[in-house]
Amino acid sequence: MKILEFEKLESTQKKAKEIAKNSEPWTVVLAKEQTVGYGRKRNFWYSPRGGLYFSAILPKTKIEDLQILTILAAFCVAKILKEDFKLEPFIKLPNDVYVNGKKICGILTENIIFGKEVRNSIIGIGLNTNIDQFPEDLKKIATSVKIELNKKVENEEILKKILNEIKEKLEIIS
Amino acid sequence: MKFLIKIGDKEYPIEILEGENEIKIKVGEKEFSFKKEEKVFLAKTKFEKKEFREKKILAPIAGTISEIFVKEGDFVKEGQKLFLLSAMKMENEILSDFEGKVKKIFVKKGENIKKDQILLIGE
Numbered sequence A: 001m002k003i004l005e006f007e008k009l010e011s012t013q014k015k016a017k018e019i020a021k022n023s024e025p026w027t028v029v030l031a032k033e034q035t036v037g038y039g040r041k042r043n044f045w046y047s048p049r050g051g052l053y054f055s056a057i058l059p060k061t062k063i064e065d066l067q068i069l070t071i072l073a074a075f076c077v078a079k080i081l082k083e084d085f086k087l088e089p090f091i092k093l094p095n096d097v098y099v100n101g102k103k104i105c106g107i108l109t110e111n112i113i114f115g116k117e118v119r120n121s122i123i124g125i126g127l128n129t130n131i132d133q134f135p136e137d138l139k140k141i142a143t144s145v146k147i148e149l150n151k152k153v154e155n156e157e158i159l160k161k162i163l164n165e166i167k168e169k170l171e172i173i174s
Numbered sequence B: 001m002k003f004l005i006k007i008g009d010k011e012y013p014i015e016i017l018e019g020e021n022e023i024k025i026k027v028g029e030k031e032f033s034f035k036k037e038e039k040v041f042l043a044k045t046k047f048e049k050k051e052f053r054e055k056k057i058l059a060p061i062a063g064t065i066s067e068i069f070v071k072e073g074d075f076v077k078e079g080q081k082l083f084l085l086s087a088m089k090m091e092n093e094i095l096s097d098f099e100g101k102v103k104k105i106f107v108k109k110g111e112n113i114k115k116d117q118i119l120l121i122g123e
Helices: A012-020 A063-085 A145-149 A155-173
Strands: A002-009 A027-034 A052-058 A089-092 A096-099 A102-114 A117-127 B002-007 B010-018 B022-027 B030-035 B055-058 B063-068 B081-087 B090-095 B100-105 B118-122
Touching: A002 A012, A012 A027, A012 A052, A012 A102, A012 A117, A027 A155, A052 A155, A063 A089, A063 A096, A063 A102, A063 A117, A063 A145, A063 A155, A063 B090, A117 A155, B081 B118
Parallel strands: A002 A027, A102 B090
Antiparallel strands: A027 A052, A052 A117, A089 A096, A096 A102, A102 A117, B002 B010, B010 B022, B022 B030, B055 B118, B063 B081, B081 B090, B100 B118
C-alpha cells in the first residue's frame, strides 16, 4: 500500500483519478486539506486541516462488487468509530455516517468506464476527525470525532485501519 | 466435342478440345486456350454496412444520467468524458472508446436508464 501525502489538494478524488491510469492498486492519495472537496452529486465537502481526507485506487473489480463495497466502506468507518472511540455511529445509506444526528463521514466511489470496461475505481473518504468547529451553516448538520470526544485522535492510525478494513471486505466479496 | 451456336441468323462452329493440361475452344478459325490449373478468383469485396461503423456507448449499469458533457455533432476523442452516471451509490464517468462524431444522444440529464441501454451513437 503506497500513501501519497499532500499538504493541500483541490480534491483527493480528482488527484487519484488523474494518476489512476499509471498507478498500482491500493495507491492512496492523502491530503491535509482540500480546497474543492466533493461528495456525491458534486456536493461540497468542508475539508479544513485536521480532518482525514483520502482516496484509494482500487484493484480492478466487477462493477456489481463495487456497489457493495461502497456500502461496506460505511460499515468499516462506523465499526472503527464504535470500537475504537466508543461513539454510536448511524449509517445513513447509501454511504454517510452520522454521530448524534450529525454527519461525520462521507464516502464516494467513482468509476472510470471506458467502453464496457471499468478502467479504474476510486473510493474516497472524508472523515471529520480533528475539526474543532464548523462554520455556522454546517454547525447543525456536521460533527467531528474531536467535537464528540473532546480530544485529538491520530489520523494516520485511523487511515490505516480503514484501509485494512476495506481491503479485507473487498477480498471477501469479490 | 463439336457443336453449333446460332446467334441471330449466323451459325458458329464450336469445338472444345480437352488436353492433359489445357482446354482449347475453337470458334471458327479462332482458337482460345485455358490452362486447367488456372483458377479464376472472384474478388471478395464486401462493402461495410453503415451501421458497422457506428459506435455505440451503452450504460454499464442502471442509474441516473447526472451530466452530459457532449452534444450531437461534437467531435470526441478517445478517452473524452461523455456522461456522468450516478448509479447505486457510485458516480461513473463514461469515457468515449472511439474517436469521431457524436451522431445521436438518446438520453437526457436526470433520466433513469437501464443497464445496456444505448446512451450515444457515434460515427
